[in-house]
Amino acid sequence: MKRRNFVQLSGMGAASLLVPASMMGNVIETEALLEPGMDVAIKKKMADVALNTAKSLGASYADARIGRYLNQYVFTREDKVQNVVNTESFGIGIRVIANGTWGFASTNSVTEDGIKKATQQAVAIAKANSKIQKEPVKLAPVEAYGEVSWKTPLTKDFKDVPVSEKVDLLLSANAAAMDNGANFVNSALFMVNEQKYFASTDGSYIDQDVHRIWPTFSVTAVDRSAGKFKTRQAMSAPMGMGYEYMDGLASEKMEGPAGITLYSKSYDIVEDAVQAAKQAKEMLTAKSVDPGKYDLVLEPNHLGLTIHESVGHPLELDRVLGYEANYAGTSFATLDKWKSGDFKYGSDLVNLVADKTQVGSLGAVGYDDEGVKTKKWDLVRNGILVNYQAIRDQVNIIDQNESHGCCYAQSWNDVQFQRMPNVSLEPGKEKYSIKDMIKDVEKGIYIAGRGSYSIDQQRYNFQFGGTIFYEIKNGEIVGMLNDVAYQSNTQEFWNSCAKLCDEGDYRMFGSFFDGKGQPSQVSAVSHGSATSRFNDINVINTGRTI
Incomplete structure (x- = not known):
């Protein structure tokens, strides 16, 4: 891990160590998440620079991926906010086949000059690698889709939801757990938006907007007299959805054995935190299994x-x-x-x-x-x-x-x-x-x-x-x-x-x-x-x- 990444991670508190350094990017203000980013017409122009340069240098195939990766992470513990972090990463990756061999290079200089230099490097890497390549790369055919787009179906973009609302929700879950017998509770909310543009010499120009969300917590109950503790994790599932997952609709959950609430298309983090506290306390006196x-x-x-x-x-x-x-x-x-x-x-x-x-x-x-x-x-x-x-x-x-x-x-x-x-x-x-x-x-x-x-x-x-x-x-x-x-x-x-x-x-x-x-x-x-x-x-x- 680079020192810069280590400093970014260590500054977030223990809970944020869950986040891989590769998903960090540059720390930005919350308002910057709402900026529209590069226009799709400019993305196509920049991608064509990579594809045309690769072909002019002898590549038999090339693709370019222009990516803007936005992340928001919220971390709390009991009645305190540990951190709120917003990050952005933007650049282009260029992959080529030259002399039957893969080459790859990338740059965060998404300009004509920057892209040409990265493409030249990718082709040079492929040609150097080809000296030890035993068999040429064989690509399965793929349809040329032209200019198309795709977006995660959602009704609430997390970027449009105020940070205060997200913090209040996590703190409410923490308070509910503490009120029902928990001694410690950590909670977190991970939200990701990948804005990805793909172009290839096969004839596709694909613009995609991908969203993911993951609410989670850890509730701990302690029996100080016995010197024991038990922890119950959240029953949430990370989802490819927008912030509507946090709505906790009654129609989208069911009752499982022993009164456990089972969640599907939406999640009630407060309700789950209450159950977690009660179950963690129950674990303290539950019998040990017979093998x-x-x-x-x-x-x-x-x-x-x-x-x-x-x-x-x-x-x-x-x-x-x-x-x-x-x-x-x-x-x-x-x-x-x-x-x-x-x-x-x-x-x-x-x-x-x-x-x-x-x-x-x-x-x-x-x-x-x-x-x-x-x-x-x-x-x-x-x-x-x-x-x-x-x-x-x-x-x-x-x-x-x-x-x-x-x-x-x-x-x-x-x-x-x-x-x-x-x-x-x-x-x-x-x-x-x-x-x-x-x-x-x-x-x-x-x-x-x-x-x-x-x-x-x-x-x-x-x-x-x-x-x-x-x-x-x-x-x-x-x-x-x-x-x-x-x-x-x-x-x-x-x-x-x-x-x-x-x-x-x-x-x-x-x-x-x-x-x-x-x-x-x-x-x-x-x-x-x-x-x-x-x-x-x-x-x-x-x-x-x-």
Whole structure:
């Protein structure tokens, strides 16, 4: 980390250390967020400078991405505001193929001279790299879309909402938690707007306006006499939406087991903070789990993380091929398993899909970062591994001629590469509620929310915890549990999937800062599912020592 980035981060307080340095940019005044930025006609003119320069220097392909990245982060603790930070990053990244080899350069000098110099550097890098390139890059064809645009569907742009309103909401949630027995509470609100313009020698000029939001908190209750404390995290999910997500509409939430409120298209942070304080206090006296085999009833906010780690990452084609190994390893789901046509990734109920078009999801865009129109495709169908996630220069390796549209760069000054799309478990087709599922379990545990986890370097053997746990006996919730984690391997776990709730229970979990690559980049991705049951899973007690 550069010293400048370290100083920026350390000045925000402990909570803001969640933010990767790459998402910082230059600190600006709140009012500057509302400035319109570069006109789209000028963006096209500047992009053409890059494309024409690249072609004049012998590049067979070029694309240019002009990006303006706006962020607002609000951090509070108990009755105090820790920080409000607004940042902006603006520049252009130019990618070329020359002599069959990639080259990339970027600059924050978005002028004709600045762009020409960066393009010359990108072509020079490609030609230098070509001396050791064994095979030329093969790009899958893509349609020329001309001049098109796409914007995240929203009704409230976070930039139009006063900072005071956001601060008041977080402080109200903090006060509600403290009034209901919490001893400590931290809360934060992350809001992101990516204004991205893409142009390529294939003939596309694509202007996109992407929005994301993530409210979160951590509530802690303390038993001073026993010297114990318990923490309950927020049940929110990061979303690809505007500030309307904070409206907390009653019609967009449901009641889960043990009175837990489950949120979908909007979120009531105050209500969740009240429940968090009460549940954190309840955790202080809850019994510790007895290790053994249990049927697990996993709600979507929890199951999303398991999907992310045991499906999303291992089915990235670069990880399968071993090109991606530095950041969290490779994959057990090797090409021979896919080519066999009968590899049982999960039970017959398991249908896992990739989807970059899902409304409200973090990964939803109209076009990816190499100008490919986004889509939905199968990864696992009826339990069988049928596909991977691949981009234009990868799909030929799996005998396909169309990119999946899942290329992304975290900023204009980072090269785009294959990133995880939204990966989700399709809900059951028959009407089946959470209450129905609980009734069908004799010995089980209901798990909600995310917790600590670990997974090996091939994304195979794993252990997952959660936020809150409830014991199920003879079809009823009988009380809260502590110290729960389950262990399995990816194939065993997904083959144990025995029942799925219907689409009425479908909700999304999200990862706002998913890391990959070397040097690393972050991206945002959602994972949807309905509440699901997995039979006969090994549960351990994390509070006991051997």
